[in-house]
Amino acid sequence: MKDIIIHEVGMRDGLQPEKEIIVPLETKIEWCKKLIEANIDILQVGSFVHPVKVPQMAATDDIFKYFTENKDIKRNTLLSCLVLNEKGMERGMKAGAEMFCMGVSASDTHSRKNTGMSTEEALGRIIAMAQECMKCGYPVQVSVQSAFGCGFEGKIPYDRVYNLIKKYLEAGIKQISLADTAGHAYPEQVTEMLSTIRSFAPEVAITCHFHNTYGLGMANCYAALQAGIKNFETAFGGMGGCPFTKVAAGNVCTEDFVYYLQRCGRREDIDNSKILDTTFMAEKFFNRKLPGYLYKTINKETCCN
Amino acid sequence: MKDIIIHEVGMRDGLQPEKEIIVPLETKIEWCKKLIEANIDILQVGSFVHPVKVPQMAATDDIFKYFTENKDIKRNTLLSCLVLNEKGMERGMKAGAEMFCMGVSASDTHSRKNTGMSTEEALGRIIAMAQECMKCGYPVQVSVQSAFGCGFEGKIPYDRVYNLIKKYLEAGIKQISLADTAGHAYPEQVTEMLSTIRSFAPEVAITCHFHNTYGLGMANCYAALQAGIKNFETAFGGMGGCPFTKVAAGNVCTEDFVYYLQRCGRREDIDNSKILDTTFMAEKFFNRKLPGYLYKTINKETCCN
Numbered sequence: 001m002k003d004i005i006i007h008e009v010g011m012r013d014g015l016q017p018e019k020e021i022i023v024p025l026e027t028k029i030e031w032c033k034k035l036i037e038a039n040i041d042i043l044q045v046g047s048f049v050h051p052v053k054v055p056q057m058a059a060t061d062d063i064f065k066y067f068t069e070n071k072d073i074k075r076n077t078l079l080s081c082l083v084l085n086e087k088g089m090e091r092g093m094k095a096g097a098e099m100f101c102m103g104v105s106a107s108d109t110h111s112r113k114n115t116g117m118s119t120e121e122a123l124g125r126i127i128a129m130a131q132e133c134m135k136c137g138y139p140v141q142v143s144v145q146s147a148f149g150c151g152f153e154g155k156i157p158y159d160r161v162y163n164l165i166k167k168y169l170e171a172g173i174k175q176i177s178l179a180d181t182a183g184h185a186y187p188e189q190v191t192e193m194l195s196t197i198r199s200f201a202p203e204v205a206i207t208c209h210f211h212n213t214y215g216l217g218m219a220n221c222y223a224a225l226q227a228g229i230k231n232f233e234t235a236f237g238g239m240g241g242c243p244f245t246k247v248a249a250g251n252v253c254t255e256d257f258v259y260y261l262q263r264c265g266r267r268e269d270i271d272n273s274k275i276l277d278t279t280f281m282a283e284k285f286f287n288r289k290l291p292g293y294l295y296k297t298i299n300k301e302t303c304c305n
Numbered sequence: 306m307k308d309i310i311i312h313e314v315g316m317r318d319g320l321q322p323e324k325e326i327i328v329p330l331e332t333k334i335e336w337c338k339k340l341i342e343a344n345i346d347i348l349q350v351g352s353f354v355h356p357v358k359v360p361q362m363a364a365t366d367d368i369f370k371y372f373t374e375n376k377d378i379k380r381n382t383l384l385s386c387l388v389l390n391e392k393g394m395e396r397g398m399k400a401g402a403e404m405f406c407m408g409v410s411a412s413d414t415h416s417r418k419n420t421g422m423s424t425e426e427a428l429g430r431i432i433a434m435a436q437e438c439m440k441c442g443y444p445v446q447v448s449v450q451s452a453f454g455c456g457f458e459g460k461i462p463y464d465r466v467y468n469l470i471k472k473y474l475e476a477g478i479k480q481i482s483l484a485d486t487a488g489h490a491y492p493e494q495v496t497e498m499l500s501t502i503r504s505f506a507p508e509v510a511i512t513c514h515f516h517n518t519y520g521l522g523m524a525n526c527y528a529a530l531q532a533g534i535k536n537f538e539t540a541f542g543g544m545g546g547c548p549f550t551k552v553a554a555g556n557v558c559t560e561d562f563v564y565y566l567q568r569c570g571r572r573e574d575i576d577n578s579k580i581l582d583t584t585f586m587a588e589k590f591f592n593r594k595l596p597g598y599l600y601k602t603i604n605k606e607t608c609c610n
Contacts, residue, residue: 183602215523215599216565218521219527
């Protein structure tokens with residue numbers, strides 16, 4: 001039944017660009033609970049980043065602690081976090097994170113703006129962190145950000161992406177996410193890159209993470225599905241966008257993606273109405289329309305009835 | 306160069322659900338001129354429908370007359386119209402329409418709500434009209450509306466769609482549009498239906514027309530492109546939606562689709578900045594955000610510089 005694995009990143013990638021209103025801890029926990037009730041496979045609760053740099057993520061420790069302490073909350077959902085450095089990793093382990101995500105950007109400019117380090121410098125640190133997490137027994141996913149193009153540099157040579165993947169594989173990392181941070185990917189490119197990766201790394205588990213900057217997120221998901229990709233990162237309401245890239249729009253919308261999978265008879269164990277509930281709550285909280293399509297359509301259907 | 310043909314339907318399908326504010330004739334002409342400057346292949350100027358039923362379309366005769374009278378306006382763009390009945394067809398011929406579009410719905414419920422006739426009743430009249438237009442030497446495109454599902458009836462048996470196509474072909478019609486009026490199509494369905502149609506009608510020219518009700522418009526376009534479809538109907542700004550269906554969201558956005566084609570090195574003869582100009586004008590006119598992605602991203606890029 002779980003032929004496709006969904007990693008919900010709305011609580012992290014979806015919320016981190018929201019700088020004006022900080023979502024209170026209780027509200028975040030409520031949204032997380034809804035997503036857990038929906039039977040989402042992996043829920044990225046937040047990132048461990050300096051609270052001054054991204055105030056929206058300051059509550060991440062407390063959300064993990066809540067779920068660590070409340071063991072009676074039934075869930076099939078693994079709780080993941082994003083970490084940017086060793087300090088964050090230590091916080092994550094202490095708070096009760098169950099899966100660690102981290103990454104480097106294929107774009108030197110994006111890498112420097114995001115981390116203050118070149119891709120090469122960041123790579124060494126991230127690999128060491130990933131190995132430390134694996135040694136401690138945690139599931140680990142390492143990403144290549146700006147894998148399909150960069151808001152600052154434009155085209156990124158495919159070989160830069162392939163070389164990063166090879167370095168990860170040499171370091172013993174099995175799960176690698178390709179993040180279209182700036183939303184530059186298009187379906188033909190997705191097909192070509194995934195085919196090349198498959199040729200030199202047939203066993204690697206690739207996760208795809210697309211943004212809708214140019215409206216191609218869902219088409220890219222379809223191309224990735226056709227290429228046999230099983231892991232996707234999406235955000236409820238289609239929220240999100242990296243605060244450290246030049247132009248980025250929301251993630252592929254989780255409930256739209258689930259709707260599509262269910263139209264194909266896939267992942268019918270996911271309760272999409274619970275994801276929609278989260279989106280309705282977020283729309284109300286932020287008091288503005290979110291990018292997702294399904295929740296607007298459902299609203300109209302209700303009005304028409 | 307013109308491996309893909311774009312039929313811009315924003316002036317008709319895009320504007321017809323706008324009931325509150327009627328776009329004045331001069332504004333419509335200005336938008337049409339921009340789309341012509343963009344080098345769009347076919348521009349659907351409007352529909353010939355009773356002005357009381359769809360007041361937004363009342364100016365259609367005058368737009369055609371403007372371009373008929375102003376022969377000095379350079380254009381590579383064919384000006385098409387949608388007609389619903391014989392009266393509309395006569396108005397179109399008199400006003401100077403250069404291509405006639407008409408259709409029936411594969412859904413009986415949608416057909417009755419839209420035309421007051423069953424699919425079968427509507428079919429006879431539409432075929433007679435199409436043949437009359439062809440006899441007069443006009444290019445004709447006939448559509449199957451609700452071809453991928455219906456807001457009222459839900460699933461539409463594929464055979465209903467195939468049988469309509471067969472009837473059209475028997476009547477000598479060469480160009481057939483499959484319209485996803487309610488936005489129910491998903492990529493796997495598009496692939497399957499187009500493959501079946503190809504098997505019984507290898508020579509037919511199919512046009513695809515998708516709506517974003519569930520966010521799958523662009524993914525469906527990609528599936529159609531993969532199936533070898535060359536004709537697409539899209540609307541600037543992603544505007545639109547049929548006023549006679551239960552729930553419908555905007556069309557696939559023309560400038561987003563052109564951006565994607567140009568990322569693949571296709572249709573570089575289209576000046577996408579002129580389509581964007583039209584969208585910016587429409588956004589300003591209606592004083593609200595439109596669904597398209599590219600124009601919002603371009604706006605942000607300008608702000609960041």
